[in-house]
Amino acid sequence: MQNMTRQLESYFSSEGELAHTLTNFQFRQPQQDFATHIAEALNAGDTLMVEAETGVGKTLGYLLPILLSNKKVLISSFTKALQDQIYHDDVNRLRHWVAPDKRVAVLKGRANYLCPEKLKRTQSDAFAAPNEVSEFAQVQAWSYRTKTGDLNELGTLRTRVRSSITLSAEECLGRACESFNQCPFYRARERALSSDVLVVNHQLLVASYLFDSDLRAVVESRDVQLLDEAEHLPELLQNAQFRLFDFIWLKDIVRDLATLVSEIGSEDPLLKRLLQQARQHEQGVARSFDGVFVSNATSFELNSKMVDLLDRSEAMLSEFARTLNPRRQQSRLMSQLLKACAERAAQLQILAGDIENGDQAVWGQQEFDGLVVYGAPSADKELPRFVELDATPKIFVSATLSLGGSFDFFCRRISRQEIRGVSIAGSFNYRSQVLGYRPQMVLSPEEDHYTTALLRQVFNVLPKKTLMLFTSHRALAEAHRYLVDKKRTSLYLQGDASAQDLIKAFSREDAGILMGTRGFWQGIDIKGSGVQCLLIDKLPFRSLDDRLLVAGSGESAPGDQIFAEFLLPDCALRLRQGFGRLIRSEDAQGLFIMGDQRFWDSSYAGFLQQALPEFSWTTDKEAADKFLRADA
Ligand code: SF4
Missing domain, CATH: 3.40.50.300 (P-loop containing nucleotide triphosphate hydrolases)
Structure with missing residues (x-):
């Protein structure tokens, strides 16, 4: 040594x-x-x-x-x-x-590599949408050139093209495959x-x-x-241990209907109605279990809510299949969509039945690609932790x-x-590099219009380049509406593009507001000039009833113990991670806006404050302005 x-x-x-x-x-x-x-x-x-x-x-x-x-x-x-x-x-x-x-x-993972065997079996007429046909042609040409078969070389692929050239572990033939040596x-x-x-x-x-x-x-x-x-x-x-299924397929249905409307004619009233219905349903699903917070519902209520959502999704897809059936010859995409709707409807019916008849608690969580459904393990099953x-x-x-x-x-x-x-310890001097700004909030985080009230308070303080981290998609949407009303431009909204593309585009600009929820609290790095300001709307608490955290803790402790031992430290760690997006170099300076008054006023405020490095705070807009001007 x-x-x-x-x-x-x-x-x-x-x-x-x-x-x-x-x-x-x-x-x-x-x-x-x-x-x-x-x-x-x-x-x-x-x-x-x-x-x-x-x-x-x-x-x-x-x-x-x-x-x-x-x-x-x-x-x-x-x-x-x-x-x-x-x-x-x-x-x-x-x-x-x-x-x-x-x-x-x-x-x-396997899904990142081309499966030559599947590519051989896939014909270009498997695709109906013109952009999928041309993308598949690009994949075919690339397959002769690539040395690695890593699909990342092709950039982002459409879901259907990607799934037509990759295989899961269960489907793979392994050594019995004719293409094994070239795989x-x-x-x-x-x-x-x-x-x-x-x-x-x-x-x-x-x-x-x-x-x-x-x-x-x-x-x-x-x-x-x-x-x-x-x-x-x-x-x-x-998540991998508890994950059951997701609603990511809904995006494909909406996209296919939108393609049909643009191809067959925007004046087709039936297709327009179905597209509108699918979009409304997509929005409903996106609001079903919002963000970091899961409602304090009992398992029975959560399961009923999930069964109801599955029933409504199944009813919509069955109706689509029935309605499109007489027109299935009209286009290949139409018949493909019809088949997808019918198959998915049958799957959802089975899932709803399983949840209704089973004794497993299920719940949903909004993630980057949409709603994901989890099921808790039975109480007597102890799952291994990572080191084990x-x-x-x-x-x-x-x-x-x-x-x-x-x-x-x-x-x-x-x-x-x-x-x-x-x-x-690192070499950043947070005392001189960061100023905290505490807006005077009258509303508490649970009240309606809290996000709008917060943005109204801080709007005049926001510098050119700001990162806003929210605890729910609902708050993000509310903030976006407010900023659009205020004619603020260069808004980079989570979900508008892939996180990577969004961050790259934002990093290149001198001005703009990047707005994200859960995935943006950790691991994102704003290159270039970084950000001048970080706004956090609420403390990133999970609910006391967050099944993932509590099930993962292996505890069956009373609520206040779970709060002290899991929810509070989990929140403090997330807060640290979110705060870490602000200062990325020794010469950077940044304004940190914390909207949630519990950071100062609650019984646990000291614990949360200790999670962050020491720096000064102000409630004075002038002082915040002066600090930002000094950095300009
Ligand atoms: S072994 Fe064959 S089936 Fe399996 S991934 Fe490779 S090419 Fe595909």
């Missing part, structure tokens, strides 16, 4: 090899300390939690000891975009200088098995443990796992794992045993 420590010091020193090879490299003691902790854990085979504040430079800080070690390491990132960045940019570049003989590989997934898997450093993503990791033995064999071939942005893992695992999935040592890395210096909350979510945690 002493040898490794000396090597790290030599690489990281201001006269060292990194300073000579990497542009913009600067010696940072916290980065070297972070790398030393990673090296020690790798060497000892320890499971460890390492929190490194934003600005420490953790990617380089863990890649260097990994490349210098003699262990086979799996690196897992939260998103596929970050996975590609680590693989293509960071690790391969560093490997070139540090360990040119090391084999580095990347592996994604991109299995070739990537072979490279992964023989690699020294393997880069995957959290979704793949969770799938490998729960559903896919081919992936599990790869994951288990590693000596150590390093889990970047590890704060997401408990929830991803839990296998015996491989795991190093959890993130900017937000602890609260008030304690790792207890995160640790309980990943393990029933204690795990050691270390924190590495």
Whole structure:
């Protein structure tokens, strides 16, 4: 280990090899300390939690000891975009200088690779919409050129095209397949098995443990796992364990009807009525179980609500199928849509029956792609936590794992045993880089028109470039309406495009407001000039009855205990994550607006305030203006 420590010091020193090879490299003691902790854990085979504040430079800080070690390491990132960045940019570049003989590989889930066998079976006349036909032709041409078969090379594909060229683990023929030797997934898997450093993503990791033995064999071939942005893992695992079905198919129905209206004629009253009906239903589904908050309903009420939603969806689809049937010869898309409606209606009927007759509590949650339905495990079934999935040592890395210096909350979510945690402070000076602004709110967060009242309070303070984080889609929509009424332009709204495209477009602009809910609280990084202001509308509490959190806690404790042990720390951690979007470099400055007065006035205010770094607060608009002008 002493040898490794000396090597790290030599690489990281201001006269060292990194300073000579990497542009913009600067010696940072916290980065070297972070790398030393990673090296020690790798060497000892320890499971460890390492929190490194934003600005420490953790990617380089863990890649260097990994490349210098003699262990086979799996690196897992939260998103596929970050996975590609680590693989293509960071690790391969560093490997070139540090360990040119090391084999580095990347592996994604099956749905990310072309299945040549399925492509052979799919004919272009399987598609009815012209844009799908042309996209499929592009896929066919690309299939001759690609060296990896990674669909990411093609950008975003339409759902139907994508599903016509990919296969799930259950459908795959494996070694019995004629195309096995050319199969991109299995070739990537072979490279992964023989690699020294393997880069995957959290979704793949969770799938490998729960559903896919081919992936599990790869994951288990590693000596150590390093889990970047590890704060997401408990929830991803839990969601996968509890997920039953979703309503993402509704988007396809709406899109197909819209295509028919534009192709067959916008004056067709029947198609227009069906499209309007489908859109209204889509909006109704989007409001059914809104955002972070799940109603405090009993399981019986939630199940009844879900059955009612399924019944209404089934009735609508059956009506569509009946209505379109006489016109099925009119276009291929029409007959395709008719078939999809009839099949989906039959599925929904079965699901509704299962929920009605079963004893499992189900509930819905609005996620990025739409409503997802979860079912709680039976009370006597204890689900494994992440560390318990296998015996491989795991190093959890993130900017937000602890609260008030304690790792207890995160640790309980990943393990029933204690795990050691270390924190590495960053180099940001929040006292000078951040000013908090407290608007004078009369309404409380539960009251109607709260979001409008908040925006009215802060509208004149908002600088050119602002990020707004909401706790529900309803609040986001209300804020959007207010800003449109006020003629505010350059609004980037979650759902208008993929999160990645939205953030990229917003990052390029000098002015604009990026507005998001749940997914935007964590892991998004605004490049370029960053943001001048972050607004949080409400404290990101889950409801006391949030089934995912409570079921995942393995507790059957009274409400106040669940609040103190799970809901409050969960909220504090989310708040830290949201706040972390504001300052991304040492020379950045930002105004932080907190709308929720409970942050100051509640009995738990001190706990929440401790979750954030120290900086000054003001209620004075002039002071906020002055602070922002100083940054301009
Ligand atoms: S092995 Fe499976 S995924 Fe690969 S080409 Fe054959 S069927 Fe498709």
